[in-house]
Each structure stands twice: as C-alpha cells, then as structure tokens.
Amino acid sequence: MSVTTSTTLDSQVTSAWGPANPYPDGSLVMAGYTSRLWPHESQPQFWSKYQVWEWLQQIMDMHQIDASSIPFQNFDIDGHQLCSLSYQDFIRAAGSVGPILFHSITELKWSGQYHVDIGQMESKPELDFSCPFPDVSYPPGEIYDPSVHPLAPVASPRAPSPDIKRSFTRPHPVKKHNQRGTHLWEFIRDILLNPERNPGLIKWEDRTEGIFRFLKSEAVAQLWGKKKNNSSMTYEKLSRAMRYNPSQLSYIIY
DNA sequence: TACGGTTTTCCTGCTT
C-alpha cells in the first residue's frame, strides 16, 4: 500500500466505507466486533462476548489490576452466561479478582447503569480526523490507563507488502500511567476496536492469536502522524515504533 | 534539572 501524492487519506478512508472495501464481509476479523454495534442494551445480560471482555478490561483498569492476573479464556462467554455465574464461579474463574467482578456485575444487573457511550459514536458515522479513534472502550469520565494493557508486537511473520501482519501477546505486567497522552499501541488498539469507524485500515487476521493486518499502512501512518503533529510520519517509522521493545509491551486485544 | 519511558530517525542486515 502506498499513498501517492494524488491519493488523499480522506479519499482512501472514505472509499473503504463503500463497496470498494476489499474486505466487505469481515467474516474473519469482525466476528467479535460486528456485535459491537454496542450496548443498545446497557443490561449486561445482553452483552456479547466481546462486551464481556471489554467490561473485564475496564474493571481491571478501574482497580489497577494487572490484566494478566486473570485468565480471560475463562470468560469466553456472553453476557447472559456471565450473569448466570455464581459468586463461587467468579472465584473459580478469576481467583482473587472474582469478588470484584461479581460485585460489579451484580451492580450492573440491578442498576442497568453501565453505559459505554457508543451510541454517540454511532450517531456520528462520519470520520473525524481531529480525534479519529475515540476511546470507546471506556465510559466518559473513566481514565484509561494504557500501561495496564501494554502492547507487544511479537515475532511477526513476514508478509509481503502491503499486507503486514503483526501479532500481540497476552498482557504483561503493569506500569502505571500514561505519560505522553496517546500511545501508539492505544492508537492501534482503537483502530482495531472501532472497525465500523475506521474501516479498511487494519483488520484482524486471527483475533484469538492477536494477529492483525495492516491494509493501508501508509494511511495508518498518516493518521498517527496527524495525531502526533508529525507530518513526516511514515509507515516505516510507525512500524519501527511498534517493533521497539517488545518485551516491555504487550496488548490485551482478544 | 535529572530521570525514565516512549517515540522518532537513521542506518545496516536479512529475506524474498
């Protein structure tokens, strides 16, 4: 993928919304995300598996818990199943974090107050490059601590350009606090978490393995550069940043 | 001001 001088980023992204999108079905990548046309119901009983995971992630953030301390695979369930779990089930599934999760889900079941304001996003389907990737994983007012979910490109298979594969490992230990605003891994995460809003830029290749594919690498780099006020950003630089220090970084995309 | 973490930039080597 290359962005020629005559090809604007807007045109690329816009075209991706249309029938020209080379991945219109998204059957592989979007499996967990199509349902992400989010909580029309705020009731956890109606959550998808993915929403359950987002809730888990949010709880970990809120309580400053290392995301690696619970086996996410134990929560490969939808909201209905989640709500049917007993206190002991939570203990078994999440150990010492279980009571926190149980308490949270119990409150949510009764209050129905859990709102992730995706509805706002859906009401504004147009792309907004001034803030292209709203942090929809976290309700307004909640501070997301990215260091809880560090991201790590690990040994990634080489792939012929323009399809660049990257893979991510499970979460790693935590460092506190976002010192520099948006991190690159947050940026990537948000693209992956918002396929409806940023179609055709990156797609999941194998979500269970944490492998994704750059479809428009230079377009992603341009967006990143715009976010960082760096007009000279290229995919080469962006990819270098992604490769940097993989032992430190990991990611919690499932 | 010093320090640490993250990102950017430049470069070389390897693979296809």
Added chain:
DNA sequence: GAAGCAGGAAAACCGT
C-alpha cells in the same frame, strides 16, 4: 539488484 521488514543505536520528546 530492488523492495520491504527487522532491529540496533542514538536523539528527541514529554511527564514526573
């Protein structure tokens, strides 16, 4: 040989 990716090294940047 060309293209593209991986990774080393150093500098820049930013928050504490």
